[in-house]
Amino acid sequence: MPTTRRSRVLAASPGQVWATVGDPTQLPRWWPKVVRVERFGGDGFTEVLATDRGRSVRADFRIVEREEGSLLRWAQDVEATPFERILRASETTVRVERARGGDDGGAPARVTVEQRQRLQGVAALGGFLVRRATRRILDEALDGLETVFGRG
Numbered sequence: 001m002p003t004t005r006r007s008r009v010l011a012a013s014p015g016q017v018w019a020t021v022g023d024p025t026q027l028p029r030w031w032p033k034v035v036r037v038e039r040f041g042g043d044g045f046t047e048v049l050a051t052d053r054g055r056s057v058r059a060d061f062r063i064v065e066r067e068e069g070s071l072l073r074w075a076q077d078v079e080a081t082p083f084e085r086i087l088r089a090s091e092t093t094v095r096v097e098r099a100r101g102g103d104d105g106g107a108p109a110r111v112t113v114e115q116r117q118r119l120q121g122v123a124a125l126g127g128f129l130v131r132r133a134t135r136r137i138l139d140e141a142l143d144g145l146e147t148v149f150g151r152g
Contacts, residue, residue: 004131006138007112009099009152010145014109017149018069021094021111024061030144032137045074059083064091071095088118099152108152111145113138 020026024045027034038046043063065073076090099110
């Protein structure tokens with residue numbers, strides 16, 4: 001699957017950053033367009049997103065990997081949803097680690113956000129446009145974390 005990856009150093013310890021990025025209910029604080037997160041049980045959650053036109057869109061996700069304190073990976077459930085028209089699969093990974101030069105006190109933290117998407121049908125022809133939009137979304141997510149923690 002094509003992968004888009006962005007990183008940033010934040011002015012907070014990995015533990016402080018993990019407390020936010022490791023909890024999907026905190027996504028509205030830093031992930032673009034997420035208005036709220038609703039739990040639907042187990043390792044799944046639903047994002048309620050605001051569109052540019054003011055409508056709400058729901059997207060379901062399941063956590064597929066978690067390494068406490070350092071990695072969270074979630075996959076979007078696209079089957080039988082409007083997203084199925086353009087996506088075959090979509091997976092997001094957030095990694096938190098001590099940045100180079102960080103001391104044992106933990107600051108600063110490096111956060112890497114990665115999104116892997118497999119496009120469906122005609123949408124696959126516009127892969128470069130999707131990658132560009134994905135870079136923008138990931139940069140906005142990192143901007144959101146920078147607003148919460150400051151830049152390292």
